[in-house]
Structures are given as C-alpha cells and as structure tokens.
Amino acid sequence: MEINKVNAINVKNVTKIYKTSNAETRALKNANLTIFDNEFFTLLGPSGCGKTTLLRLIAGFEDITEGSINLFDEEIVNLPPNKRSVNTVFQQYALFPHLDVFENVAFGLRRLNKDKNFVKKRTLEVLELVQMQDYGKRKPNQLSGGQQQRVALARALAPSPKVLLLDEPLSALDLKLRQAMRYELKTLQRETGITFVFVTHDQEEALTMSDRIAVINEGEIQQIGEPEEIYESPNNKFVANFIGEANLLTGICEKNGENGLCKLDAGQEVPMFIPNHIHKGETVTIFIRPERIKIKKSDKEKSYCTISQFTYLGNAASILLNSNTKSINVNLPIEDVKNFKKGDFVEVVFPSNSAQIID
Amino acid sequence: MKPKDKKTKFRYVWNFPGFGGWTAIFFGFLYIPIFVLVCYSFNSSKFAMIWTGFSFRWYTKLFSNDDIQSATINSLIIAFSAAPLATIIATFSALAIVRGGEFRSRELSNGLITLPLMVPEIVTAVATLIFFASLGINFGLMNVIIAHTVFCIPFAYMPIKAALEAMDPNLELAARDLYSDKPSTFRTITLPLLTPGIISGFMLAFVISIDDFIITLMVAGGGSTTLPVYIYSMVKMGVSPEVNAVSSLMLVFSIFIVTLYWIFNRKINN
Numbered sequence: 170m171e172i173n174k175v176n177a178i179n180v181k182n183v184t185k186i187y188k189t190s191n192a193e194t195r196a197l198k199n200a201n202l203t204i205f206d207n208e209f210f211t212l213l214g215p216s217g218c219g220k221t222t223l224l225r226l227i228a229g230f231e232d233i234t235e236g237s238i239n240l241f242d243e244e245i246v247n248l249p250p251n252k253r254s255v256n257t258v259f260q261q262y263a264l265f266p267h268l269d270v271f272e273n274v275a276f277g278l279r280r281l282n283k284d285k286n287f288v289k290k291r292t293l294e295v296l297e298l299v300q301m302q303d304y305g306k307r308k309p310n311q312l313s314g315g316q317q318q319r320v321a322l323a324r325a326l327a328p329s330p331k332v333l334l335l336d337e338p339l340s341a342l343d344l345k346l347r348q349a350m351r352y353e354l355k356t357l358q359r360e361t362g363i364t365f366v367f368v369t370h371d372q373e374e375a376l377t378m379s380d381r382i383a384v385i386n387e388g389e390i391q392q393i394g395e396p397e398e399i400y401e402s403p404n405n406k407f408v409a410n411f412i413g414e415a416n417l418l419t420g421i422c423e424k425n426g427e428n429g430l431c432k433l434d435a436g437q438e439v440p441m442f443i444p445n446h447i448h449k450g451e452t453v454t455i456f457i458r459p460e461r462i463k464i465k466k467s468d469k470e471k472s473y474c475t476i477s478q479f480t481y482l483g484n485a486a487s488i489l490l491n492s493n494t495k496s497i498n499v500n501l502p503i504e505d506v507k508n509f510k511k512g513d514f515v516e517v518v519f520p521s522n523s524a525q526i527i528d
Numbered sequence: 529m530k531p532k533d534k535k536t537k538f539r540y541v542w543n544f545p546g547f548g549g550w551t552a553i554f555f556g557f558l559y560i561p562i563f564v565l566v567c568y569s570f571n572s573s574k575f576a577m578i579w580t581g582f583s584f585r586w587y588t589k590l591f592s593n594d595d596i597q598s599a600t601i602n603s604l605i606i607a608f609s610a611a612p613l614a615t616i617i618a619t620f621s622a623l624a625i626v627r628g629g630e631f632r633s634r635e636l637s638n639g640l641i642t643l644p645l646m647v648p649e650i651v652t653a654v655a656t657l658i659f660f661a662s663l664g665i666n667f668g669l670m671n672v673i674i675a676h677t678v679f680c681i682p683f684a685y686m687p688i689k690a691a692l693e694a695m696d697p698n699l700e701l702a703a704r705d706l707y708s709d710k711p712s713t714f715r716t717i718t719l720p721l722l723t724p725g726i727i728s729g730f731m732l733a734f735v736i737s738i739d740d741f742i743i744t745l746m747v748a749g750g751g752s753t754t755l756p757v758y759i760y761s762m763v764k765m766g767v768s769p770e771v772n773a774v775s776s777l778m779l780v781f782s783i784f785i786v787t788l789y790w791i792f793n794r795k796i797n798n
Contacts, residue, residue: 189630230701250704257705263698267720276716277706328707 175206176242177332177364178227183236185222185388196222198388200236204332204366204381209358211367213375214385215411220368223385224334227366228257241331251280255332256325260340262317264309270296270320271305277328295323298357315346322357332364339374351378372412376400384408400458405528409456416459416497417527422451431455431524435473435492439519443526453526459487459500461523464509467516479511490517562779569772586773596774599758603738605669606754610676611684611734617677618684618733619726623718626692627700645682652679653746660747669752672744676737683736684729687793691725724795731789735782 185197197219204210212220225231227238229250238246245253256277264273275292283291296302299319309317318338325333335354339347355378358365369375375382376396384391384399384407392404403409406417422443423430429443431453439455447453464474474497478489486506490497497517501509509515541547572583590596618641625638644652656675665671699721703713741756748757755778762771 228701228705230705249709250701251707251709255705257702259698259702261696261698263696263702265699265702265717276703276708280703280707280712324702324706 176203177206177208177240178202178204178366179237179239179242180204180223180227181237181239183223183226183238184234185219185226185231186234195388197226200385200388200390202383202390202393204364206241206364207362209355209365209367209378209380211369211375211379211382212385213369213372213382213411216370218385219388220370220385221336222388224257224336224366224368227253227332228255228334229253254328254330255334256328256330257334257336258321258325258338260337262309262321262338262341264317264320264324266309268308269305270301270307270309270312273309273320274323274327276324281328291327295327298326298361299323314342315350318342318350322354326357326361326363330363332366335365335367337368337370339369340371347374354378376412384411386411402525403456403527406454406456409527414459414498414500416457416462418455418457418495418497420453420455422447422449422453424449431526433492434495437473437492437517437519439524440521441519441524441526442522447526454528455524456527457519457524459498460485461520462497462499463518463520464488464490464499464501464515465518466508467514469514474515474517476509476511476513476515479509481506490515492517565772566776566779568769569776571769571772574769586769587777590770590773590777593770595753596755596758596770599753599755602669602672602752603755606672606676606744607734607737609673610680610737611730613673613677614680614733614737615684615688615726615730618681618688618729619722621681621685622689622692626689627697627718641685642682644679645686649679649742653743656743657746666749668749672748672752672754675743675747676740679740679743680733680737684733686729687732688722688725688729691722691728695721724792728789728792731785731792735785735789738778739782 180200180202183197183200184195187194187196200219200223212223214220222231226233227240227245229245229248229252233246236246237244240253240255265276268276271292274295275288278288278291293302293305296305299322301316301319301323304312304316304320309320312320318341321338338354339350342350351374354365354367367375367378376399379396381393381395382399383393386407392399392408399408400412403412403415409415409417418433420431420433420439423432423438425443425445425447427442429441431439431441431443433439433455441455443453474490474492476488477491477496480487480489483503485503486501488499488501488509490499499517568577568579569586570582570584571579572585573580621637621641625634625641628634656678660666660671660675665674695718699717700713703717704710708716739756740754741760744754745757745760748754753761755774759771759774762768
C-alpha cells in the first residue's frame, strides 16, 4: 500500500530520565522520529533499550522529561492518556478480568459516551474482525493466549484510534501462533488503515511486518529505515549485529572510490565501494552478511581458510571458517552443502558490492 | 547405612520419630477443650463439670438474660460501626501506599499502619485509656467504637493491601488508555477488582472487634460492657453452664465469619 506522507506522530528531542532516590536512568536520549499515517512502524531493540518507554510516552503513561510529541500536528505531551486518541495493546493483554469479552471491547466506546446501538454494532463489528464474535459472553480467563490476544486487539481497535500502539503483543504466544499472528496483524493494519506503532525485540518480526523500522539501543535511535535498508546497509556495528547475522572483518584500504579494494588481515582482497574520505592504507571495518559470501574448494597451499564447524540447518547450512586471524561465518544454500565437509580447505569469494565499510 | 539414605532420612518432616504422635497431642490440646465446652453447653446439670443429661436449658436461659442480651447488642453495635470505619480508612491507606507512586514517607507510613499488630495490646489499651481520660473524652459506647476502629485498621489493611498489590497496574492504565478518567477508572476497574479484598478485610476487622477484650475492658465504662467482658465477669464468679452456652454461640458465629472470609480469599486468589 502506498503510504501518504502525512505525519501521524512526530517525536521531537524527547528525553526521558527515570529518577529514583539514589540514581537516575536516561531511558531515552534526545530521540527524534516521524511516523507517517497508515504506516506499520516498528521500534526494535534489545530489552531495556527505551523502546517501550517511547511507546508509553506516546500513550501518556509516563511524564516526559524533555521534548515534544505531536499526534497529527497536535501537541499531546500535556494531555492525560484518556484525552489522547491512541490506544494500546499491552504485552500481557491487561484484559479486565471482571468483564466479559463484549464488555472489554465495548469499554472504550462506553467511556466515550457513544450511543448504545452504536456501541453494540461497533463492538460486534470489531469482534468479527478478529474472529471472536462467538466468544462475547466468555470471561478473559476462559480464553486461550491467542484468543486473549485477539480480544486485546479488538478492544484497542474498537474506538477507532488514530494510532494503535502495540507493546510486544506476540511475545507471550508460542512460535506457531506467533507466526500466524504476524501475518494477521499485518493484514489487519492494511485493512483498517490505522497507523501501527509496534514494539518488539524480535528482529524477524520487525523485518517481516514493518513498513519502516527504528532500531534503538541504550536510549538512542541508531537507524530508521525500511526493512531492506536496515538489513542491507546498517548504519553501524550495533545495527549490523542486532539485525540478522553479520561478519565484521578488519582490513586495510588499498584503493578508494567506486571500484575500491580492501585487503583483509588474512590476505584476501575484497572488491567494494569505499568512500573517498577513506584513504589508502587506512584500517577499516567491513561488514558482510553470511549468505553473501561464496566459498570454493581450494588446496592446502593456496587456501586462507579451513572449515572448522559445519551446522546443518535443514534449509541451509551454517559454516564457520577459520582463517589465519579471524573466523568468518558463511551460510550456504542447501544444494551447495554436499560439496563441503568439516576440515576442507576453501577459498573465500566476496562478490562485488556484497561488502561495505561500517563505522 | 548407605550415605544416600542418611541424606534422605529427614528430608520430610514426617520422617522424624514420633511426628504423628506429637501432631495428635498438639491438635488434641487445641481442640478437645473447645469440644468439651460445646458438649457441656448442652448439659442439664447446674454444675459445669458433671454430666447429667442433654438439654437446651442454658440456651433458653441465655435468651432471657437481659445482661447478656445488652452485652451482645453492644458488641454488635461496636463491631458494625468500627469494622466499616476501619475498612474505609484501611482502603484509602492501601490505595495511597500501593498506588500513590513514590513518596518520601511511603515505607514509614506502611510501617506505622501495620505497627499496632506488633505492639502488645495491653500497651495500646493503657495508652488509649490515658488518652481518653486526659482529654476528657467520655461518650460511652462511642469511646469503645473509636478505640476499636483504630486498632482494627491494620487488620483490615493487610488483606486490602495484598489484593491491591496482586492487581496488575496495567489494568488501570488500560482503562485510562480507553478514555476513562481517574474517577471512572476507580469506579469501573479498581473498586470492583478490589471488592473481595475489601470484604475480607472487613470480616477480619469485624471478628477482631467482636473478640476484643483487653482494650474494651480498659475503655468501656458502665453500660458499654461487651460480650467478652461480660463473659469474663461471669467466669470470675465461677464457670456456669451459661458461659459454656454463650461461648459456643460465639464459636459458631466466628466459624461462620471465618468461612465467609475464606471463601472471599479464595475468590481473590483465583
């Protein structure tokens, strides 16, 4: 779906400091980001990185230390949560245990003093959207994890919020259900056209569902971009390592420019783009994904590497190469796997434009 | 003996020699006197300890004893006034302590609310007596109600605080998120979920108030004698079968309240 570039959420210079009697924690440091209308936007990072803090600041559950947050160009930092037209899907769902499914979903509409008939109609409509229309009379504790998840989703969607906030909503589900829900969430987002802000520490979730991702670490936004961009050209070592697997190798610049050349410590030469500000003889770190590396058989004298570990993954194989100075991780497609075995001497081939310089 | 056996020999407490016997003696000591008391309340003999036959004589006598009746009514008036007051105060205290966020004297306040549970009752009793006397407060039954309200607060507070701590704070946040302001969040989410805790706090306070002797003895003036104080004064003149009967009735009443308390507690834990 084409994303029209209307700003749904604008986070400007947001800092959050948690103060306890003897310590302060800077949970967010001067964060800036813009989330567009109709977008599936993911905040991705390890636990404790500040992604949930940012979500809670948008929802209004925490007081902001510095900065401003706009919701469709309206300043919201001074509004209480009930005055912000964003709704939250909580990690442990937080369904009201004393109310049945119907009343849980109708809760927001009732608080907005909507007309009784409308409340009924809209609640049933949303329950149908998440395929829970037959469970209206059940209490939350009579539902499975996946069903509770759907009700939580319906409850947050019922008042038609401008932005839906999702705080690791899939982390409590088992793997199979989690994968199915990913697809459903994505479909739901497309169908409703509501902006989703999704918090997760699971990079696979982020890559498969998002239109754009913000990678956060230690309270700082590391990179914002589309999944492909984040995966293919990470800004820094943290992003490279956090998203997927990465080989970070050190080498010396031989020649800069479009057809640059970098010589690895092990002696291998890697053709790649090297920006002009890096000069010949400078030490650089290069980044390459394991699946971009090719290997071919070689004899003992010519080889730089041996296969030191061979891990069968079913649909591929992961190989650990032991070069003279550093180990390199390679993923091979399954049809190439049978040509190699542990202990083989191999030569590593870096296809052009597969590697890049990283800070 | 193999070393393995030596290790596992005392793994469970019932492996200790004589464990069953001691347990039986313990429970016997605890419950046989109560059982005997209940039995003898149906004794037709005038002497407390000689069994002559089954009768409801002492129960009927009890119901025609004006002193016992007025003491019972006093006890009920006090408990039904003090327990709700204590419960209301305890509920607000628990809300402030558990949901009031970080404030400087939070730990101190929590300690001060629960401290009376550890202060010897006689100390509280004498202190209350001196307090009332020195301020010249003398409202009869009202004095007892004030005293009971105060010492019942920590008893009501404990289960309410526990229920509030067990409640997921995200539920209130979820309600706020769904366009509910603070008063309506309290009304629609916090209070309904806290009700079992409040009821069990109330029952505990009620039982403690009905049962209290030392503080009541010190504080109660003439005309505000409660049932435990009256029973004590009867016993001073010798254990009469009437005392057995009234004690049995109190026991039945307590069991009834404790059962209700247990049911509500189980509801919280589910």
